[in-house]
Amino acid sequence: MEDYARQIEDIGRRARAAARQLALCSKERKDSALMAMADAMEAAEAKILAANARDVAAAPGFGLNAAAVDRLRLTSDRIRAVADGVREVAGLPDPAGGVIREWTRPNGIKILKVRVPIGVVGIIFESRPNVTADAAALCLKSGNACILRGGKESFHSNTAIAAALATGAVNAGLSADVIQLVPFTDREGVRLMARMDRYIDVIVPRGGRALIEAVVEHARMPVIKHYHGVCHVFVDSSADLSMAEKIVINAKCQRPGVCNAMETLLVHRDIAEKFLPTIAASLSARGVELRGDERTREVLGSGVKAAVEEDWTEEYLDLILSIRVVDSLEEAVDHIEKYGSHHTDAIVASDEAAARKFLSAVDSATVLWNASTRFSDGGEFGFGAEIGISTDKLHARGPMGLEELTTYKYIVEGAGQVRG
Amino acid sequence: MEDYARQIEDIGRRARAAARQLALCSKERKDSALMAMADAMEAAEAKILAANARDVAAAPGFGLNAAAVDRLRLTSDRIRAVADGVREVAGLPDPAGGVIREWTRPNGIKILKVRVPIGVVGIIFESRPNVTADAAALCLKSGNACILRGGKESFHSNTAIAAALATGAVNAGLSADVIQLVPFTDREGVRLMARMDRYIDVIVPRGGRALIEAVVEHARMPVIKHYHGVCHVFVDSSADLSMAEKIVINAKCQRPGVCNAMETLLVHRDIAEKFLPTIAASLSARGVELRGDERTREVLGSGVKAAVEEDWTEEYLDLILSIRVVDSLEEAVDHIEKYGSHHTDAIVASDEAAARKFLSAVDSATVLWNASTRFSDGGEFGFGAEIGISTDKLHARGPMGLEELTTYKYIVEGAGQVRG
Numbered sequence: 001m002e003d004y005a006r007q008i009e010d011i012g013r014r015a016r017a018a019a020r021q022l023a024l025c026s027k028e029r030k031d032s033a034l035m036a037m038a039d040a041m042e043a044a045e046a047k048i049l050a051a052n053a054r055d056v057a058a059a060p061g062f063g064l065n066a067a068a069v070d071r072l073r074l075t076s077d078r079i080r081a082v083a084d085g086v087r088e089v090a091g092l093p094d095p096a097g098g099v100i101r102e103w104t105r106p107n108g109i110k111i112l113k114v115r116v117p118i119g120v121v122g123i124i125f126e127s128r129p130n131v132t133a134d135a136a137a138l139c140l141k142s143g144n145a146c147i148l149r150g151g152k153e154s155f156h157s158n159t160a161i162a163a164a165l166a167t168g169a170v171n172a173g174l175s176a177d178v179i180q181l182v183p184f185t186d187r188e189g190v191r192l193m194a195r196m197d198r199y200i201d202v203i204v205p206r207g208g209r210a211l212i213e214a215v216v217e218h219a220r221m222p223v224i225k226h227y228h229g230v231c232h233v234f235v236d237s238s239a240d241l242s243m244a245e246k247i248v249i250n251a252k253c254q255r256p257g258v259c260n261a262m263e264t265l266l267v268h269r270d271i272a273e274k275f276l277p278t279i280a281a282s283l284s285a286r287g288v289e290l291r292g293d294e295r296t297r298e299v300l301g302s303g304v305k306a307a308v309e310e311d312w313t314e315e316y317l318d319l320i321l322s323i324r325v326v327d328s329l330e331e332a333v334d335h336i337e338k339y340g341s342h343h344t345d346a347i348v349a350s351d352e353a354a355a356r357k358f359l360s361a362v363d364s365a366t367v368l369w370n371a372s373t374r375f376s377d378g379g380e381f382g383f384g385a386e387i388g389i390s391t392d393k394l395h396a397r398g399p400m401g402l403e404e405l406t407t408y409k410y411i412v413e414g415a416g417q418v419r420g
Numbered sequence: 421m422e423d424y425a426r427q428i429e430d431i432g433r434r435a436r437a438a439a440r441q442l443a444l445c446s447k448e449r450k451d452s453a454l455m456a457m458a459d460a461m462e463a464a465e466a467k468i469l470a471a472n473a474r475d476v477a478a479a480p481g482f483g484l485n486a487a488a489v490d491r492l493r494l495t496s497d498r499i500r501a502v503a504d505g506v507r508e509v510a511g512l513p514d515p516a517g518g519v520i521r522e523w524t525r526p527n528g529i530k531i532l533k534v535r536v537p538i539g540v541v542g543i544i545f546e547s548r549p550n551v552t553a554d555a556a557a558l559c560l561k562s563g564n565a566c567i568l569r570g571g572k573e574s575f576h577s578n579t580a581i582a583a584a585l586a587t588g589a590v591n592a593g594l595s596a597d598v599i600q601l602v603p604f605t606d607r608e609g610v611r612l613m614a615r616m617d618r619y620i621d622v623i624v625p626r627g628g629r630a631l632i633e634a635v636v637e638h639a640r641m642p643v644i645k646h647y648h649g650v651c652h653v654f655v656d657s658s659a660d661l662s663m664a665e666k667i668v669i670n671a672k673c674q675r676p677g678v679c680n681a682m683e684t685l686l687v688h689r690d691i692a693e694k695f696l697p698t699i700a701a702s703l704s705a706r707g708v709e710l711r712g713d714e715r716t717r718e719v720l721g722s723g724v725k726a727a728v729e730e731d732w733t734e735e736y737l738d739l740i741l742s743i744r745v746v747d748s749l750e751e752a753v754d755h756i757e758k759y760g761s762h763h764t765d766a767i768v769a770s771d772e773a774a775a776r777k778f779l780s781a782v783d784s785a786t787v788l789w790n791a792s793t794r795f796s797d798g799g800e801f802g803f804g805a806e807i808g809i810s811t812d813k814l815h816a817r818g819p820m821g822l823e824e825l826t827t828y829k830y831i832v833e834g835a836g837q838v839r840g
Binding site: 366 | 523666784827830837
């Protein structure tokens with residue numbers, strides 16, 4: 001165990017040294033490193049496919065179902081697509097180095113608030129092996145060294161991809177340590193990483209509740225959680241009901257398995273009798289299971305399943321929708337505050353005053369007026385690339401792009417000024 | 421103990437409710453509440469002075485020396501000064517509500533990144549009772565409810581001030597819960613606060629290492645540490661030596677007991693023989709004890725105390741200075757990286773290229789060129805008010821003003837758009 005801790009500590013120390021080098025690299029050097037990393041991934045195709053075959057063979061032992069195995073499986077085409085993704089990141093603007101604000105004080109000192117890399121970013125994930133390349137590319141682009149810790153199901157694939165990326169970095173004259181994968185996939189590895197605030201500046205956990213909880217419990221450094229989305233659409237009494245129908249269907253059905261899909265529909269009582277039968281028919285036709293509160297079932301009939309307390313906090317990630325009739329916009333806001341996850345919530349309304357009230361009062365990363373919750377997304381926001389959607393409030397809130405992988409420092413330029 | 425936990429939980433729940441109310445208040449309402457809070461403090465003068473007298477009487481039992489007792493002691497004048505400080509905060513611009521950025525996507529959705537209050541801010545401090553009013557005023561101004569936990573030495577004073585502030589808030593039509601003081605001053609109270617991520621969005625600890633460590637160890641929410649400053653001045657070979665002397669003297673002597681005072685002087689070898697005798701004489705004349713490395717003592721003689729390894733990491737907060745001769749700018753940067761606290765570091769140089777190199781390579785919240793480290797300060801930066809100086813990298817780095825007590829949310833306005 002001590003040896004284990006020493007190994008992770010060593011990864012940390014090397015990442016810190018690599019980060020210092022990387023922070024001083026020009027955009028050109030970082031971009032050429034990204035191109036070299038993409039090339040190296042393609043050059044290592046045979047090795048990556050062989051490693052992936054081991055993961056796929058072991059998958060049933062981890063209890064992965066057919067869909068999960070499919071997400072795990074790599075092919076030549078998928079490797080090329082991932083490499084192309086890395087090349088696309090090279091084409092994006094450099095988030096580091098820009099001046100956020102500059103001003104001069106009466107005593108003549110000039111102050112510049114300048115965007116700089118964070119340093120060492122720890123990313124803990126459970127999902128598909130392409131995250132290894134995506135996350136490493138975004139960290140490198142923003143001038144950060146990264147320490148990745150992937151899931152056990154994709155361990156061999158992740159290892160092969162990380163090795164290829166490090167080779168690419170070295171080919172471009174950077175340290176191999178700019179991208180390192182922790183060679184452990186158990187919880188103890190997570191705990192050790194989380195304690196290492198000396199070397200890791202921030203940890204971004206992406207995964208299920210148990211994983212995120214393990215990070216939060218032990219972390220000594222800032223954590224930017226990518227947690228669940230219990231997203232709401234509130235259809236106000238002033239809503240254009242055909243617009244509401246379009247938005248509700250899109251928010252629920254277009255891609256139910258993602259965090260910005262709607263999980264609960266709140267309907268103003270004044271339009272409930274008119275709106276509910278239409279939307280229920282439309283949702284049912286798309287295979288959505290409805291779970292309604294008392295008043296919803298009064299309108300739709302007891303054929304609709306009764307929602308229980310747990311339904312209001314559940315992220316179904318599936319074709320299931322809980323529905324509640326509320327007396328007022330205030331009640332909708334209170335429901336969202338009580339049961340929501342502060343991720344993404346929308347109002348459909350024609351009354352601007354009502355909409356403004358909702359947009360102010362709902363304390364979520366993204367609040368929308370007359371648009372689908374599915375727009376709460378880095379790509380849709382035009383960020384070019386996305387680490388994920390932060391459910392935390394500080395540093396990065398909501399869709400997290402390259403800029404959120406930077407911080408700032410103050411540069412003060414004087415001519416010998418001292419304080420009086 | 422369970423009762424204790426329940427009491428703190430109750431404070432948290434009430435703070436959350438108050439924060440929701442406060443987030444929706446106009447600038448005018450917040451400012452008039454601040455004026456009412458200042459008035460209420462002055463109206464409660466007799467009670468505050470009586471409470472303070474209890475603290476002062478108990479001070480020797482806590483081992484406070486005369487200077488510390490003096491900092492603890494309140495008078496009519498001091499109470500008026502603190503109240504005036506609260507009124508000044510009312511005069512500052514509202515940091516919340518502003519649009520940081522807005523843009524429209526090709527599909528017509530408009531995205532606004534808007535500054536909003538954080539929610540509930542926990543402030544843990546050990547120092548003087550005026551912090552109670554200062555911190556509460558800054559939190560209220562930025563639209564945050566606050567939970568304060570002060571030190572045992574000023575417990576009665578803090579309690580009386582907090583009660584007066586809450587009365588002022590109520591007089592202005594706000595909830596008394598916008599400002600609450602935890603009625604416990606032991607470490608268990610800190611631990612319980614730190615676990616309460618459900619109700620507290622961020623904790624700002626201001627105090628010694630043991631206190632900050634207790635918060636970091638237990639905290640589940642983001643922590644913005646206000647930690648020590650091991651600040652350096654590096655005098656480059658290209659420095660104007662009379663400017664360097666002025667800056668070094670100011671950085672060390674103008675107010676040695678604060679975190680942005682210089683603790684270590686790094687001198688380029690090429691100017692060491694010329695600069696060291698002058699600066700040593702000048703510092704000694706001001707009562708500064710010098711602790712030099714081998715090469716410094718070669719120049720200044722063995723009358724200068726030898727610096728030991730611990731000297732490079734120590735925050736003296738006193739008229740003591742460690743001095744080291746370095747071979748190059750790179751060695752200065754490496755020293756700062758190894759021993760510094762990433763708080764504030766300065767270079768004195770006439771060579772712009774050297775200065776730029778230093779400013780880029782030193783990973784500290786504030787880096788200065790030809791100016792005293794003492795400028796790393798919210799007031800000197802023009803922030804109007806200051807919570808403190810963050811030694812953390814994320815969310816708030818360096819001088820932390822009102823703006824750093826806000827976060828942002830995304831407001832998306834559409835006309836019925838859905839994702840294809």
